[in-house]
Structure formats: C-alpha cells, structure tokens
Amino acid sequence: xxxxxxxxxxxxxxxxxxxxxxxxxxxxxxxxxxxxxxxxxxxxxxxxxxxxxxxxxxxxxxxxxxxxxxxxxxxxxxxxxxxxxxxxxxxxxxxxxxxxxxxxxxxxxxxxxxxxxxxxxxxxxxxxxxxxxxxxxxxxxxxxxxxxxxxxxxxxxxxxxxxxxxxx
Amino acid sequence: xxxxxxxxxxxxxxxxxxxxxxxxxxxxxxxxxxxxxxxxxxxxxxxxxxxxxxxxxxxxxxxxxxxxxxxxxxxxxxxxxxxxxxxxxxxxxxxxxxxxxxxxxxxxxxxxxxxxxxxxxxxxxxxxxxxxxxxxxxxxxxxxxxxxxxxxxxxxxxxxxxxxxxxxxxxxxxxxxxxxxxxxxxxxxxxxxxxxxxxxxxxxxxxxxxxxxxxxxxxxxxxxxxxxxxxxxxxxxxxxxxxxxxxxxxxxxxxxxxxxxxxxxxxxxxxxxxxxxxxxxxxxxxxxxxxxxxxxxxxxxxxxxxxxxxxxxxxxxxxxxxxxxxxxxxxx
Numbered sequence: 001x002x003x004x005x006x007x008x009x010x011x012x013x014x015x016x017x018x019x020x021x022x023x024x025x026x027x028x029x030x031x032x033x034x035x036x037x038x039x040x041x042x043x044x045x046x047x048x049x050x051x052x053x054x055x056x057x058x059x060x061x062x063x064x065x066x067x068x069x070x071x072x073x074x075x076x077x078x079x080x081x082x083x084x085x086x087x088x089x090x091x092x093x094x095x096x097x098x099x100x101x102x103x104x105x106x107x108x109x110x111x112x113x114x115x116x117x118x119x120x121x122x123x124x125x126x127x128x129x130x131x132x133x134x135x136x137x138x139x140x141x142x143x144x145x146x147x148x149x150x151x152x153x154x155x156x157x158x159x160x161x162x163x164x165x166x167x168x
Numbered sequence: 169x170x171x172x173x174x175x176x177x178x179x180x181x182x183x184x185x186x187x188x189x190x191x192x193x194x195x196x197x198x199x200x201x202x203x204x205x206x207x208x209x210x211x212x213x214x215x216x217x218x219x220x221x222x223x224x225x226x227x228x229x230x231x232x233x234x235x236x237x238x239x240x241x242x243x244x245x246x247x248x249x250x251x252x253x254x255x256x257x258x259x260x261x262x263x264x265x266x267x268x269x270x271x272x273x274x275x276x277x278x279x280x281x282x283x284x285x286x287x288x289x290x291x292x293x294x295x296x297x298x299x300x301x302x303x304x305x306x307x308x309x310x311x312x313x314x315x316x317x318x319x320x321x322x323x324x325x326x327x328x329x330x331x332x333x334x335x336x337x338x339x340x341x342x343x344x345x346x347x348x349x350x351x352x353x354x355x356x357x358x359x360x361x362x363x364x365x366x367x368x369x370x371x372x373x374x375x376x377x378x379x380x381x382x383x384x385x386x387x388x389x390x391x392x393x394x395x396x397x398x399x400x401x402x403x404x405x406x407x408x409x410x411x412x413x414x415x416x417x418x419x420x421x422x423x424x425x426x427x428x429x430x431x432x433x434x435x436x437x438x439x440x441x442x443x444x445x446x447x448x449x450x451x452x453x454x455x456x457x458x459x460x461x462x463x464x465x466x467x468x469x470x471x472x473x474x475x476x477x478x479x480x481x482x483x484x485x486x487x488x489x490x491x492x493x494x495x496x497x498x499x500x
Contacts, residue, residue, distance in 0.1 A: 077212070079212075079213050079214075079215060081215050086219065088215070110215070110300075110301070112213075112214055112215060112297065112301070114211060114212065114214065114277050114280065114281055114297075115273065115274065115276075115277035115293075118214075118297055118300050118301070137270075137273060139273065139289055139293055139308070140269070140289065140310065141253060141269065141272060141273050141276055141287065141289045141290075142253070142287075142288060142289050142310055142326060142327055142328055142329050143249065143250040143253040143254065143287030143288050143289065143327070143328075144250070144287075144288055144313040144315075144318060144327040144328040144345070145245040145247070145250055145287070145288065145345060145346075145350065145351045145358070146245070146345060146346035146347075146348065146349060146350040146351070146363070146405075147315040147316065147317060147318075147350055147351060148315070148350050148404055148405055148491075149315070149316045149317070149350075150316060150404075150482075150484065150491050150494065151316040151320075151402050151482050151484075151494040151496070152316070152450070152482050153450065153480055153481070153482050153496075
C-alpha cells in the first residue's frame with residue numbers, strides 16, 4: 001500500500017527537481033514504514049501482569065487528594081469532573097476524593113462548589129503523592145435589585161431626610 | 169438591507185476588540201427553548217445544569233443566551249436579603265463588616281440552593297460558573313448601579329454586580345439581576361419579567377446605569393468619570409430598548425429661572441421606532457412636541473419647555489408610555 005503512493009509515475013522528460021522529489025518521497029515513505037512497522041511489533045514491557053490495563057500503566061495515573069476550604073477544613077460535596085466529559089465524582093465527608101477513572105498527563109480536572117470559585121487542575125506526569133486543593137471564596141456579596149421605578153420629588157426628599165437624620 | 173448588514177458586519181469586525189451590541193441579530197429562539205426545558209433545576213452541581221443548557225447549541229452566543237435566560241427565568245431577587253445587606257453595609261465598619269460578610273455569604277448561597285433566590289452577586293456568580301463549565305470566559309464585574317433610589321449625586325456607593333463575557337473573541341456586558349425582573353413599588357415583592365435590554369447591551373448605554381470599579385469593564389475607549397456618571401441624567405431600561413441617549417441637558421440637576429426655556433434633547437440609534445415622545449412634569453403630560461433632525465444617519469430629537477412657576481419638578485422624557493430619562497429641575 002505504502003509503496004503505491006511513494007513512486008511518482010515516470011514521465012518522458014524528468015527534471016532534476018522531480019528526481020529529487022522522488023528521492024525525498026522515497027526516503028520519507030521508508031522511514032514512515034519503519035516507524036509504523038516498529039509500533040505494531042512493539043515488544044510488551046516485561047511485567048508480571050500481562051493484562052490489557054497493565055500495558056497502559058506507564059501512562060495512566062490515579063489522582064486522589066483532599067479539598068479544603070478557606071479555614072483549612074475538608075470540604076464534602078465538592079463536584080470533581082474530568083473537563084470536557086461527564087465523568088466525575090464528589091468529595092467525601094472529610095474532603096477526600098479519588099477520581100474514578102485513571103487520568104493521562106494533560107487531562108484537566110475541575111473542582112466546583114457553590115459559593116466558591118471553580119478551579120481547574122492540570123494533571124501532570126510527575127504526580128507525587130496526594131493533591132491538596134484549596135477552594136477560594138472570592139465573591140463579595142453586593143446587592144441592588146432591578147428597579148425601574150420612576151424618579152419622583154418625594155423619593156428625593158425622603159433621601160435628604162434620611163441623610164439628615166444620620167447627623168442627629 | 170443585505171448591503172447594510174454586510175457593511176455592518178464589516179464595521180463590527182474592523183472595530184476595536186471591544187464587542188458592541190450583538191447587532192447581527194442571531195436567532196436565539198433555540199437557545200431560549202432550551203433554557204425553558206429545566207425549570208428550577210437543582211443548583212448543587214452546576215456542571216450538570218450547564219451541560220444540559222449548552223450541549224444542544226453550537227455557537228458561543230447561543231450557549232451564553234441559554235445560560236443567561238435560564239438564570240433570569242429561574243432565579244428571583246430576595247428583597248429581605250437585599251435589605252439586610254444594604255443595612256449592614258451602611259452600619260458596620262471594616263472589622264465587624266468583614267466578619268458579618270463571611271457568614272452572610274454562606275447564608276446567601278444556602279438560600280440560593282434551597283430556594284432559587286438571591287441578590288445580585290448571586291446572579292452574577294451563577295452566570296459566571298455556568299459559563300465556566302460551558303468553556304466560556306466570563307467574569308463578575310462589581311460597581312455602581314444607578315436608579316431612582318441609588319447613586320444620584322453624592323460620592324457613590326458600590327452596590328451592584330453584573331457580568332462581562334467573551335463570545336467569539338469579543339467582550340460583552342450583561343446584567344442578569346436587572347434582566348430577571350424588578351422589585352415592585354411596595355419594595356417587598358419581586359416581579360419576574362425578562363428585560364431583553366440587559367443581554368449583551370451597548371456599553372455606552374449600559375454605562376449610564378452601570379459604572380464598574382475596574383474601568384476596563386466599561387468596554388469603551390472614551391471613559392467617563394465617576395462624577396459624570398453620578399450627576400448625569402437618570403436613565404431607565406427603556407434607553408436600552410429604544411437605543412436613545414440624552415444629550416441635553418447634560419446634568420441630572422438643572423437650575424433655571426421662571427419664564428426661561430429649557431431644551432431637552434436626545435439622539436436615537438438603531439433600536440425600534442417609537443410613535444410618541446412626550447415630556448412629563450411630575451405626573452402631568454405637557455404639550456411640548458419633539459422635533460426630529462437627521463444628521464449623518466443619526467436622529468436628534470429636541471423639545472422645549474418653559475417653566476412658569478418657581479419650585480422643584482421631576483421632568484421625564486417618555487417614549488410610547490415608557491420612561492427613558494429623568495431630570496430634577498429647580499426653578500427660581
């Protein structure tokens with residue numbers, strides 16, 4: 001199959017460029033073949049457990065840890081998701097969690113709990129020990145509802161009166 | 169019409185990185201339908217809700233519309249919380265306020281989950297978090313909200329939260345609290361009533377009732393000062409609907425002499441047409457007529473009023489029965 005694409009049909013007048021192109025293409029195809037061939041016949045890493053999961057063991061990570069609030073207390077009920085999927089879990093009563101699916105470096109986890117700012121965590125290859133996620137309350141509560149009430153002289157006076165009252 | 173649309177698209181794409189109003193009217197019917205599928209959906213897992221609201225939609229604006237509309241239809245303003253927050257913020261000083269705020273914050277979110285009721289930061293927080301889970305860049309903007317009872321003159325008080333959102337690479341402004349409805353005249357009951365004007369609003373119009381603490385969120389090249397904002401004519405949501413701007417007088421408080429003539433002027437952009445424009449003095453309709461002048465595609469409407477008697481008057485410009493601006497006139 002690969003051989004078929006590599007060789008350009010001969011033409012009566014071959015230019016130097018075409019010759020070089022042919023040669024480059026030929027080399028590229030050979031290399032490609034070697035690489036693909038080698039991946040198909042990769043020898044399995046020597047592992048006592050030859051199950052399918054173990055083949056991926058080098059690349060997949062079990063991510064677990066604890067989620068804490070601003071007081072350092074473990075937070076239960078925090079929603080943890082693998083970003084871009086519906087795969088997730090919820091933290092335990094003591095704030096600990098273990099992600100139910102093995103993760104790859106480059107995966108992103110989101111941590112959310114109402115009232116707190118959602119966070120993203122990038123899974124890295126050199127995961128060392130349990131994660132410790134600190135949730136932030138970065139929300140200053142301010143409140144002013146929609147008010148389409150029309151301005152009237154009375155409201156102005158009432159305002160003035162209440163501001164005067166403060167001085168007494 | 170097509171030529172105009174094409175030119176409009178060209179102009180918008182050539183403009184600064186600030187988004188404007190979403191003038192090329194995207195069809196939001198599907199997004200609105202999706203938003204209506206999940207009445208009072210639980211809030212304990214916002215990703216689940218966000219996924220439901222956005223999965224069937226393909227564009228940024230539709231996804232955000234679905235989120236925004238859901239929040240406006242399903243979350244009510246809590247008048248009692250509002251009042252309590254206002255009172256405490258006025259009475260308590262820094263140390264005590266900070267302590268109270270922490271407890272209050274927890275209560276606000278607990279009430280939000282249990283009763284789908286909150287005050288403006290709660291609305292803004294929900295919009296931001298739902299957008300986050302949908303992969304949209306959205307932030308809470310704190311600042312000064314202005315209406316008949318707040319931020320007229322004085323030094324101003326930071327009393328409101330809204331959102332800025334990035335859609336297809338441009339930033340837009342919106343206010344879910346004010347879009348969801350209003351507290352009625354008795355100041356005790358919330359009336360749910362979706363106001364289109366506060367979804368992806370024109371920053372120049374939005375900025376007349378919303379002044380951000382962080383000036384970046386004005387989304388305008390020309391930045392007004394806080395003093396200008398606090399002393400300008402008072403505007404209502406009708407200005408966003410009709411896309412009108414008061415141009416004269418430039419201040420809310422006007423002083424004049426009895427017998428003098430005052431000119432009230434405003435410009436109109438591309439919003440819907442109105443059939444009547446009137447001046448009301450307190451509650452009484454005057455006979456003053458607005459005359460339109462067109463210049464380079466912009467309509468300027470002017471009307472005069474002669475104040476005969478000394479006193480103080482609330483003067484309103486009303487379009488098709490909808491108040492758009494107000495002034496406080498003192499006649500000597």
